[in-house]
Amino acid sequence: MNGDSVSASLTRSSALRDGRExxxxxxxxxxxxxxxxxxxxILVTLAYDAITFFGFDEVGVVSFLTGTEWNSRRDVYGVLPLVSATLIITVVSAMVAIPIGTAAAVYLSEYASPEARSVLKPALEILAGIPxxxxxxxxxxxxxxxxxxxGLPLGTFNLLSASIMxxxxxxxxxxxxxxxxxxxxPxxxxxxxxxxxxxxxEVSTGIVIPAAVSGIFSSYILALSRAIGETMIVVxxxxxxxxxxxxANPFENLANSGLAMTASMVHAVTSDVTGGSPEFYSMFGIGLTLFCLTFAMNLLSNRIAARYREEYQ
Incomplete structure (x- = not known):
């Protein structure tokens, strides 16, 4: 093979590789x-239908964001009760998940043998696959x-059980x-x-955790964002x-039922309401509020990760 044919072959190969890239x-x-x-x-759709919701005479942006009563049957739409129930569920679920999840992570990372980790970590992650x-x-x-x-005086439907789960x-x-x-x-x-x-x-708590704090806090924020958006459990x-x-009585909030934002959206879309009614469009106003909350938490997660990220050579 002469030099010209080799050069042509290499040129064709290079051109083909560049095309694939x-x-x-x-x-x-x-x-x-x-x-x-x-x-x-999604954001544009939510915003468009939320504007339609706020355009009804029964609803206003200020009354929606500051109202302390939610009763769709009487066309009263104050989102604060829904936000408070969502925050209660989020806070209590964080009190359950953060200590247990962090302790499990420390064990898997620092204490478990490779054989134990190969069994325990997949078994733990099976929980994420349960409907x-x-x-x-x-x-x-x-x-x-x-x-x-x-001995806890709980109603049939209560926020404590929902939060724990x-x-x-x-x-x-x-x-x-x-x-x-x-x-x-490292x-x-x-x-x-x-x-x-x-x-x-001492190494685990004094060296490893502080060095990995950005990733740990990011996992907290992402998990709490998942808790805020949970639907079926709270419904x-x-x-x-x-x-x-x-x-004045925090346990009363947990012992009784509550209406979270996601549950209210499910109720609005599954109840016998007409498609153009304020109650139907209320789910878009709630959805936009929920989107803003989760977006803010994810943004906070990114800021924390960037602020405390450790880079190793």
Whole structure:
């Protein structure tokens, strides 16, 4: 084979490779752009129908955002009772998921043997694959009677059972993401701690967790965003009675039913209401409020991750 044929072969190979690379780049760009288009489309749709909702005579933006009563049958739309119920569920579920999930992540990252980790981590992540309707059924049929048997004066539908079950549901998210952040910490930092005479617990809590704090806090925010958007558990176990937060008696908020934002949206779309009524369009106003809350939490997660991120060579 002479030099001209070799050069032509290499030129054709290079051109073919460059063509494939351009095709791959445009394909990946299209996938990335599609996610942006879908997100913007959802936001525009929510905003358009929310404007329609706020255009009704019975509804106003100020009364919607500051109202303390929600009664769609009387055309009273104050979102604060729904926000308060959602925040109660989020806070209590965080009290369940964050300690357990973080402890599980520390064990998997620092204490578990490779054999134990290979079994425990997939088993823990199976919880994330359980349908939420099953969690709701367990909360209503088993958890609430158990809590009653323990002496807690709970109603059939209550926010305590719903919050505990939502916390159990988001444990895998907290533990898995936190464990990944801890595993990314270089072993040289651990060895330096051991060289100074620190115990494994001291290394775990004093070196590994602070070094992985950005990823850990990001997992918290993402898990709480998931808790805010949970639907089936709060519908089945939390009830549909809108109540304003009672600051004087916090347990009363948990012992009784409550109407979260997601549950209210389900009720609006499944009840016997006409398509053009304020009650029907109320789900778009609630959806826009929920979108803003979750977007703010995700933005906070990114800011925390950027602020406390550790970079290792």
């Amino acid at each position: 351009r095709a791959y780049r445009w394909l990946l760009f299209s996938c990335a752009a599609l996610t942006v288009v879908v997100t913007v489309s 939420t309707v099953v969690y709701g059924y367990l909360a209503l049929v088993y958890l609430t009677p158990w809590l009653r048997a323990a 939502v916390g159990i549901m988001i444990i895998p998210m907290v533990s898995s993401l936190s464990e990944d952040a801890m595993s990314a910490v 072993d040289s930092l651990r060895q330096a701690g051991y060289g100074l005479g620190a115990t494994k617990f 089945m176990a939390g009830g549909l009675q809108a109540r304003m937060l009672n600051v």
